Amino acid sequence: MPTTTFTELYAASYARLVGQLTVITTDRDAAEDAVQEAFSRLWRQWDSLSGYDRPEAWLRRVAVNIAISRWRRIRRLHPLRQSDRDAGEDDAAGRADIEAALRRIPVKQRHALLLHHVVGLPVAEVAQELGAAEGTVKSWLFRGREALQRSLGVEEAPRG
Amino acid sequence: MDDDRRHDPTSRLLADFVQQVGDQVVTPPFTPGRGRARRRDRPHRTHHRRVLALCVSVVLVVGAVALLVAYGPRSSDTGGGVTGGGVAGQPGVPVHAKHVRVRALEFGGTFHPAEIVGAHGVLWMTARHGNDPSTAPCAIERIDPARLSPVAYPLSACGMNIVAGNGALYLETEASQPGSNSVDIGIESFSTTTERSTFLSRHLMTVVGSEIAHTQLAYADGWLWLYGDTDHDVVLQISPTSGAVVRTLTGVPAIGGTEPLVAAGPGGIWLAGGPGGPPAPAVVASDPSTGNTIQALPGTTSATVEWLAPVNARMWKGEANVPQGQHRSLTERIVVVNGSGAFVKRSPVEGFGSAPVAVAGQLWTAGPGGSGCARQPIWRVDPTTLRTTVIATLRPTSDPCLTPSFRSVAGTGGALFVLDGAGGSAPAVLYRVKP
Secondary structure: OOOHHHHHHHHHHHHHHHHHHHHHHOOHHHHHHHHHHHHHHHHHOHHHHOOOOOHHHHHHHHHHHHHHHHHHHHOOOOOHHHHHHHOOOOOOOOHHHHHHHHHOOOHHHHHHHHHHHHOOOOHHHHHHHHOOOHHHHHHHHHHHHHHHHHHHOOOOOOOO | OOHHHHOOHHHHHHHHHHHHHHHHOOOOOOOOOOOOOOOOOOOHHHHHHHHHHHHHHHHHHHHHHHHHHHOOOEOOOOOOEEOOOOOOOOOOOEEEEOOOEEEEEEOOOOEEEEEEEEEOOEEEEEEEEOOOOOOOOEEEEEEOOOOOOEEEEEOOOOOEEEEEEOOEEEEEEEEEOOOOOEEEEEEEEEEOOOOOEEEEEEEEEEOOOOOOOOEEEEEEOOEEEEEEOOOOOEEEEEOOOOOOEEEEEOOOOOOOOOOOEEEEEOOEEEEEOOOOOOOOOOEEEEOOOOOOOEEEEOOOOOOEEEEEEEEOOEEEEEEEEOOOOOOOOOEEEEEEEOOOOOEEEEOOOOOOOOEEEEEOOEEEEEOOHHHOOOOEEEEEEOOOOOOEEEEEEEOOOOOOOOOOOOOEEEEEOOEEEEEEOOOOOOOOEEEEEEO
């Protein structure tokens, strides 16, 4: 059975990671699949990875890769229709709108938005994580924010 | 998160969204070695319907397998068997068909089909023979369109994005380089005459972001065209005989999306973002004769391009649009443009499928379109009015909105072929639809 530390990590971060992955997949099922697969991989390598300062960051990165890989390899259908079906069943107000808005921006921009605006990484660390130049990340963030705000009618905060 | 970001509306919006989703997640118990536990904590009727559907499916699949084992014809090469003519409503059996004949070939066990393509009157399918994607060998299956009988030919590596041309089939293989963002994209060819596969060439691509290459392959005008969604998007013009790169096209606009579309069309190679791509369809044409003319074509609407299909020297685009804040108001149209990208005509707002194929100058599509997730229509598109008509409705092997489904279609031998359920947990089914 998993060690206490692994179990604690799993219990503490599973739901949060699913929420974060949903920003990228816009589909909770796909996010859960990816997060569970990432935990399975972590468990198999727990001896060597348990000493990581930020195992959750490792999990997030692996889960994102799994989700994107699966997207490409199995060619998921455009999940817009899932929201159509789910809306009204159990989606909280506005969630489906956000999912729809996220779907309309490229995956790289979603990834950058997640890392910067949700995980809270500064631009330099986002750039490092994504293997891109800081200017590129700033551009992704700007375009992603703009597209989200345009879709959802959110006003940009004053920047000083 | 620092204080500035906490007050930023985008941060608040996304953080609330993540919190909301996370609050609804019930963490399943972790059991090492069992793989991923299937979970879904949604209560209400949906859950009960799914449990009931799962039970019924299990019973039907077990029954079908038992019948197959006892009586059904099978191919020793693939482990598949013909299941056409079963109980109505069972996976693999049309629930409704108008003016067409539908037959199904169901695959089970350790046989996992991936993609199909039509060439020289024969249907070709890539498939994995084994459950473990990292170790199981892959093959190309030659499927007789009349008898639906498959014969397997081994491949040196598992591939994807299969295309046909020049008397051969081509597909991509991928190998990530550990510790870097570099991915080796291999091109493998399979001669449809000698029925042998050859590894053609390897192309190193640097992939930013996910460490997963975002690529697509097309065959047009005697050349292979490999699109790479790298830091600076690129198209490689590749010799189909030697695999050598003849020309590298840079300055390609980033087309984004989860599934880049590359299609050989009038005037060259057309690129678009595909589902999940940016709202403005960045359609690009290059000139295969000179190889270095790239022309960005204006989108005719602000909608995302769902698919591209060259029909009768024109490009047909499936476009979807979601108006602001109205997630129920997905609108879909088919838009036809000429080789210069100029608008020719568009369909009324209507539903159409997710995957197109042109058969004898006529366009067919498959997939749920705007019709919801319960069933999978096959649509025929009127070439004059662009109106769509459902000519058959198939019951999918699993929920098509949650699993890959009907994304691989092909036309050959006067029939339309649809591969359903590739990559999913339920057995995949190959449908043949004959007008």
